Amino acid sequence: MKIVPLVLFAIIAFGVPVFAAHNNEYPVSTPPLTEGIFPCSNCHAGMDVNAKKRELKDEHANIKLHHAENDRWCLDCHNPADRDKLKLANGDKIPFTESYLLCGQCHGNIYRDWKVGIHGKRIGYFKGGQRVYFLCVNCHNPHDPKFKSLKPEPPPTKPERKNGR
Amino acid sequence: MEDRSQTRRDFMKMMSMGAMAALSLGSLSCTRAQVEAFLQKHFREMTEAEKKEAIRRLEETYFRKYGKKFHISTQPADTAVLWGYGLDLSRCIGCRRCVYACVKENNQSRSNPQLQWIRVVRLKDGSLINLENTEHYYNPEKVPEPGFQYMPVQCQHCENPPCVRVCPVHATWKEPDGIVVVDYNWCIGCRYCMAACPYKGRVFNWGQPNIPPEELNTEVHYLGNRPRMKNVVEKCTFCIQRVRNGRYPACVEACPTGARKFGNLLDPDSEIRYIIENKRVFRLKEDLNTEPKFYYFFSA
Numbered sequence: 001m002k003i004v005p006l007v008l009f010a011i012i013a014f015g016v017p018v019f020a021a022h023n024n025e026y027p028v029s030t031p032p033l034t035e036g037i038f039p040c041s042n043c044h045a046g047m048d049v050n051a052k053k054r055e056l057k058d059e060h061a062n063i064k065l066h067h068a069e070n071d072r073w074c075l076d077c078h079n080p081a082d083r084d085k086l087k088l089a090n091g092d093k094i095p096f097t098e099s100y101l102l103c104g105q106c107h108g109n110i111y112r113d114w115k116v117g118i119h120g121k122r123i124g125y126f127k128g129g130q131r132v133y134f135l136c137v138n139c140h141n142p143h144d145p146k147f148k149s150l151k152p153e154p155p156p157t158k159p160e161r162k163n164g165r
Numbered sequence: 166m167e168d169r170s171q172t173r174r175d176f177m178k179m180m181s182m183g184a185m186a187a188l189s190l191g192s193l194s195c196t197r198a199q200v201e202a203f204l205q206k207h208f209r210e211m212t213e214a215e216k217k218e219a220i221r222r223l224e225e226t227y228f229r230k231y232g233k234k235f236h237i238s239t240q241p242a243d244t245a246v247l248w249g250y251g252l253d254l255s256r257c258i259g260c261r262r263c264v265y266a267c268v269k270e271n272n273q274s275r276s277n278p279q280l281q282w283i284r285v286v287r288l289k290d291g292s293l294i295n296l297e298n299t300e301h302y303y304n305p306e307k308v309p310e311p312g313f314q315y316m317p318v319q320c321q322h323c324e325n326p327p328c329v330r331v332c333p334v335h336a337t338w339k340e341p342d343g344i345v346v347v348d349y350n351w352c353i354g355c356r357y358c359m360a361a362c363p364y365k366g367r368v369f370n371w372g373q374p375n376i377p378p379e380e381l382n383t384e385v386h387y388l389g390n391r392p393r394m395k396n397v398v399e400k401c402t403f404c405i406q407r408v409r410n411g412r413y414p415a416c417v418e419a420c421p422t423g424a425r426k427f428g429n430l431l432d433p434d435s436e437i438r439y440i441i442e443n444k445r446v447f448r449l450k451e452d453l454n455t456e457p458k459f460y461y462f463f464s465a
Contacts, residue, residue: 121423127411153261
């Protein structure tokens, strides 16, 4: 009888973990999945698994793999049995919100920096509120990870010369 | 017998001073708020009640001027905190997102005069020690440009700030948490501090500041981003209104590459301590012994 209000109190007091239900150590932002594409099982549930390297034509045509493309293909990271999950090299299934584990397998030094907040960024509160970590894929396209160049904001206006001086 | 001449002299003195005050203030046709602003004490000498009164008056003035309800905080420094800033030069791409996020958050004048607290300078690759050959008016189609590096410069919040030492009226000082602040109501606009700063960290309101009313940030701190007046000096305060509430500064949140880091130098688990202990760090113009709390570093 007493447990239910206690749980309710905990939810009210500490807030529902919005983003990372699985791992409270790194509360991350939402993975930038294309709208309407998730859950992947909507389409993939009844499909045969095709592990062959090929050009994607009908669906996912916008994905051009430029991420060590000679060495890997979709199913090295995407779990063939359950498409709503990702797959680590040791076979463990992980949700999309923990994709940093997947990136960290190869980019160990970057992963180490990310965990302490040096690589990538954190926003929100560092004290007394929710702190949000950016996932690797919030800034890097996992299929083409090089950071894209940006248009800079306008430069400051030069001081005017007045009165002929 | 009572010394009556003494009391008479006191009486005359009081009367004449009162008359002078009434004359000088009355003849200028001031509003009551202006009189109160004129008589306002130095921020650090105000009692809690006087601070409250000054805040009430300021909120009223802002409401009359901008038609918006401001919330002005006077939150003091936390004693267990010394703020430090880290900037990853190997990640900065010079996109100036930080500059404009700062302008918006801190109610800087947008144009005529245009004031910005962050200056992003561009350097040729390999000339990081040659700060004379920099410019901050670069405007390419895309950044980063090959062959160039970028270095944002803003107030370095020196441990030994030259700007504070030269202020003739003590209108600027270093807070216990390391933030160098300005009491705009006390600033006389002499700009000695701007001349003394080796980082060009301060800017001056030559004209009445211009802020589009719909872009005003009404969550402000007395010593930080409240709207300024003409003829005062202003500068970066590490977003005092945000960091004293446990939030990251606006420039940190705006940086698209995550090059900007912020934390408490007294907290061994903070990001800034990790950077100082593990990365290649330098401070700008270290030979001047200003001891900045702004740490440039290279993560890659």
